[in-house]
Every structure is written in C-alpha cells, then in structure tokens.
Amino acid sequence: MNALLHEFYGEMIPMVARASGPDVPIAAAVQDFWDHVDDFLPPRGCLCIARTPDGRAVGCGSLSEIDPHVGELKRLYVRDAMRGTGLGRALVDRRIDAARAMGLRTLLVDTISINTPMQRLYDSIGFRRIDAFAQSSTLRAFPDLHDTMVFYRMDL
Template identity: 35%
Template structure:
C-alpha cells in the first residue's frame, strides 16, 4: 500500500472523522476522566504539528501529532490508524515523522501518555519497538491504572 504523510491542518472534515473514530475507539477503554483527548481546534494551535497519512486515493487513514511543551519536551498526541491499515506500518511511519520533527527542533526528549489494557496492546508494541521506554507520569497527567507513560531520549543519541 502506498502511503503519503504530510503536515496538515486538523480542521478538515476527513481529519475530524479520524478524530471521531479515535475517540470512539477509546471510549470503552477507560473512564472519561482518564482520556486526555485534544479536539481538532486544540490540535490546530501553533504548538502542535499534525501529520496525516493518506492512501493512494487520498483517503486519510492515520494521524499523529507532536505537541511542544517548551524547548525541552515534545509530546506525541492523537496517534491513530484506521483498522483497515493496521499491520502495514502506517503507525510506525507516522511515529518516525513525529520523532524526526522533534529531533530537528533539538528536543532532548519525546514523551507520551496512552491507555492501558487489551485495546492498547498494539500501541504499546509500536512505542516499545520504536525505542520508547516506560516511565512515570509527566506534566499534569495523574498516576492511574488507566494510563501508561513512555519516553524516548533524543539527547542520548547525541551523546552516543
């Protein structure tokens, strides 16, 4: 499958539909108070860069974002691929673009929060295989059984 990935605005109908599908996927997996969703309007702010994956027909099949939290921390947000393309490395390609952007901005670390349980096993595998390691909560995320936290140190690459 041919996939193209580009930085796009989240304020598009097909991206809104992707966000809705992601939210529908997450809804049964944890209590609402432990779902830290960004709306498309929040994703459109100047601190967030959204990558959209499209198939050969131009259909949006995945997304992922880098949210900047100052000069020292980037956060992976809103990672999602439609079920029809899972297993075809679309998520990995999105993650590569996000991490490459973080690297180009000189960030020392990229972190993320994701859910726990069976519904998130594929996401955990993706992050672990990419080199993210488990860590404790960061920013204002609460420590709970519903969240898993990961980080990828980019400054360690410079030191190596």
C-alpha cells in the same frame, strides 16, 4: 481530519471507560482537539495525516511542544484496513523526525494500560517506560486515570 478524530475517539473513549475512566462524549473530545489545534501546528507542533495515493485519510498523529526541548506525542490512529502495514510506526517515525527538526530533545507519550498494541509499538521503537510525567495532557484533563496508564520517554 474530523472523520479520523471521530474514529479515534470512538475507540479510545470506550477503552478509557473500560479502564475506569470517564465516558466523555466523542463530540466534546473532537471539539477539544480543534480548540487546541494551534498546539499541534508549526512552530510548536506537528500534525501528521497519512493518505492513500487517491487522497483518502487513513491515519493521523500529533506532536506538541510541552516544555522547552520536550514534546508529547498524541492521537496516534490508523484505520482498521491499514493496521499491520507499518503505518503506525511510520507516523511515529515522522513525528520523531519533526521533533528533532523542532530542536526537541525528549519525547513523552502515554497510553491506556489495556492498549497493548500501542505499548508494543512504543516498546519496539525504543521508547522506555517511565513513571507518570507531570506534563501529560491526559493526566491534566483526567487525573483519575493515573493508575490505568502507561508512560513512555524517548531521548532524541
């Protein structure tokens, strides 16, 4: 999981910086994930790791309950070699299923406005764009990113 997180943040942090956000050290971002890993584990969350048949980790995504009946999707990442295979969508679908099993009624997600592949994915799955949501873990950590982000909601 650490390798996936390093790759994920290695892509996202420069994207955030290009959108005028802070340049956070990758190691600090990975440590923050592990400091809060309980938020992504049952019963309050779900951590999905996609693996090849030989066990190689090739993608991940997390879900956490942020309010009663409301969940937030975070850290969707698919390694380059697996992009375009439907794995990203499968990771979102798996977390939607987990959210339903947890009794959640709403899913929220955010992304950087320049991350157009992520926006196309959420649009295609049926998420709808909304104004910023107060529970966004990204905005809580980096409120100055507000104007560079896109927010989505899906009612389950």
